[in-house]
Amino acid sequence: MNCMICNAPLNASDHCPKCGCKVTAQKKAWALSGLYYNQGLEKAQVRDLSGAITCLKRSLKMNKLNIQARNLLGLVYFETGEVVAALSQWVISKNMMPQNNVAIGYIEKLQKDGNRLEEINNSIKKYNQCLEYCRSGNIDMAKLQLKKVLASNPKLIKGYHLLSLIYIHEEEYEKARRQLKAAAKIDKSNTTTLRFLREVEEQTGRRTNLEPRFGMREKVREGKDGSLIYKSGNDVVIQPPEFREKTITNTLINLILGLVVGAAALWFLVVPAITQNVNEAANEKVVDYSNQMATQAAELERLQEQMNASQESVDTAQSQIEAAQQQTTDYENLLKSWDEYQQGNFTNAANAIAEVNSDNLSVEGKSIYDTIMNQVGDTLKQQYRNKGINYINAGDYDSAIESLQKAVNIGTQDRRSMYYLAQAYAGKGDVENAAAWYQKVVDNYPGTQNALDAQDYIDAHSDEISSADSEDDTQNEGDSSSTAGNEDAVQGTTEE
Template sequence: MNCIVCHAQLTASDYCPKCGCNVKALKKVYALSGLYYNQGLEKAQIRDLSGAITCLKRSLKMNKLNIQARNLLGLVYFETGEVVAALSQWVISKNMMPEGNPASGYIDKLQKNANRLDMINTSIKKYNQCLEYCRDDNPDMAKIQLKKVLSNNPKLIKGYHLLALIYMKEGEYEKARKRLKAAARIDKTNTTTLRFLREIEEQTGRATNLDSRFKMKEKEVEKQDGSVVYRSGNDTIIQPPEYREKSITNTLVNLVLGLLVGAAALWFLVVPAKTQKINQEANKKVVEYSDKMATLSAELDRMQEEMDASTDSVSTAQSQIEQANTKASGYENLIKAWQAYREGSYSTAANAIEGVNAESLSVEAKSMYDSMMSEIGSTVKSNYENEAASAMESGDYDTAISNLEKALNIGEQDSDTMFNLAQAYDKKGDTENANKWYQKIIDEYPGTDTAQDAADYMQANGGQTAGNSGDDDAQSGQSTGEPVTQDGEE
């Protein structure tokens, strides 16, 4: 241990022999780091990996230069399937102590087995994709991918947890229990595993046994054919009986048994190797298929974007075509109106000019429009008023309002048209706009019968007139048109 001030070698004294700094606290911190490391090592040996990670993190918090604790933390991470976290710890350890560091060997083993490392990286990517499937409410795809992930990385505890959660959401508690028991075999005291198992027990009313069904209890000494058998846990120790000479028959029987045992051993060694090779090839094909599916999915997304862009372009073009057709129709109606106007057929010209939108015309066309409107405006206005009267009779107040507003925009406004517009709003139930037009009649045509009628309707609607138009002297004035009765008939 070195002094943190001058880096001199420390002795048993609580003070640095070189600079005299008090290093009692430093020694205590280093001792705590070693204590937590020993606790983490004990927990890792009994597969309490979660507890081991907690203790080793505390050890590194006390002394980040504790190479043994960092290397062991990497091994524990690797055992839980967290390969990236394990590599991070080993790389940090190697940078702190480049020479004689076991972490270099761990890193080299992973780098030499490129296929295994690629498979682990692929499994992590697929696990992240499974999380996206769950967020998008697509649990079926998530289950399929998680099974592939766990076949490639069977120690990934997070994968077992996510798959168990999906099964629990679907009510398949026994399948979820099976996945959580597999996770418990990797990490016996993982709090997430135990919490999920407790919830499953509450839902099913059945406890979960995490002990292996083949676990054997310690038994007393048994004697079979003169031999003594000691059984302790999973270990069986057989003490042979005292030596005695065997016959040729026994020798041949033992030879045959030896051959059978050898053949069985050969079978159990060769067949798993072939099975493993077949599984590796199948996993490789699954990975290739998944990659192709991902590529096709990306290509499909790109084509969908192009199709959406084309649809937007078509919509824009259609909108422009409709605008052009409307403008062209307006010009055609303007030409028809002009020809009828030149021929002296004002009624035909008025009908044609109604289909012209003056706002979309050019300066020259607007001049023609204004010239004709000065002559046939009264006819056009009369047409709008007639159409409004027909709409009022049929109860189509929106059409009546539209035609009356067009009539008001032609030439000078008159009280009759304004009153009819107010009546249309009133019968439609829009008393606010009706009262606005009633008030405008009262303001612009005071003392007329039309103003008096407007005031009466406005008061009936609950409105307050801005001025008094109901005295007897004002009623003797001349109106600009014939009054309209309450039924809307002239």
């Protein structure tokens, strides 16, 4: 166990041997984390996955660095069909402990089996599509799709819940009971499963036995005298041999009599009933075909609407997956930057934090981001400025503008970044923006060599700057005389 302040190893004392900080609360929190982890492990071993998830979340709340609890939580999520949640836990674990971590093996195993990962991903998309079918009242399509989902991803507990709910809605309680029993085999204490089972039991008046059947007799072998020897629990039961007819003639006679009686019963009882059923079925099909022909156009239109809604659901799910992947990448870079920052490698921390989009971070993540930026902001600013200067020397003015604009936006605007940004605009031929940034250098840093060079550029291009200003004034006058109906178009032109 290491101190959370200075990362020094702790001993039996209540204070850190290096920084002297009191670590009693930390030790208690880590002890509780270990206790909750052990409870979660016990629940996972007996298939109490919901209870295991609750305990493991509490364990990580006490100690986010508990790698074993995080890896086990990922395994439990994976066992319930939540592959995205499992990968998130394993990625965080991998970044916290890059060496000798079983989570690395889990991630590599999933990535190697690309077909299986794609199949699971498609099953999640189809499950979301089934939800849309249910909301739109298309229960039959949802039921067919859910059966395919569970065939490709048999551990998706949510799929069993949704299919059983459809069966309950259609009052097919025995089918719902079978789906819920299958879900209980995966997670026997899931509250949603138990709640739905209770509804089925109230409707049918029959309890559901979720425990395996004990005491079933198992045939071990057959004795020499024809007796059957069974094993029932810990007891061995010997059943005496039954009387068996040994005469071949009697066997043949019984077989012939059975065939004759069966043929007579088939002729006098079964054949007329089958004929009548065939005629009735044919009449019903004729009526059904007539109704289908009458409603075919309406059905096609409805199916087209469902296809459009399905495509929208697929696009939404894909965008959510891409956003989740981008957020995971941002957290990976943030954790990498934090690790380098803790070790004092500010340059590496700056390189990692440059790849983070702070808009995708939570409040806690933004706090860490701001802490790192306060320390490595100058280093990152200098890196962007040096890149911009190299791009100017290479003649790549667009890349130079992009890098120097980032340098200007970090912290306070400095003279060198603004001056080189103006040079990049000037090299590109954008006189208006170049003059604007040169003017900022003149206004904020008068008397410096950069300010004198900037003023020379402004004076040399004064005619072009004046011409651009007059064009803007003319355009603004034209905008003010336009009608209200064209205001949006005119505003878009002015911004450009």
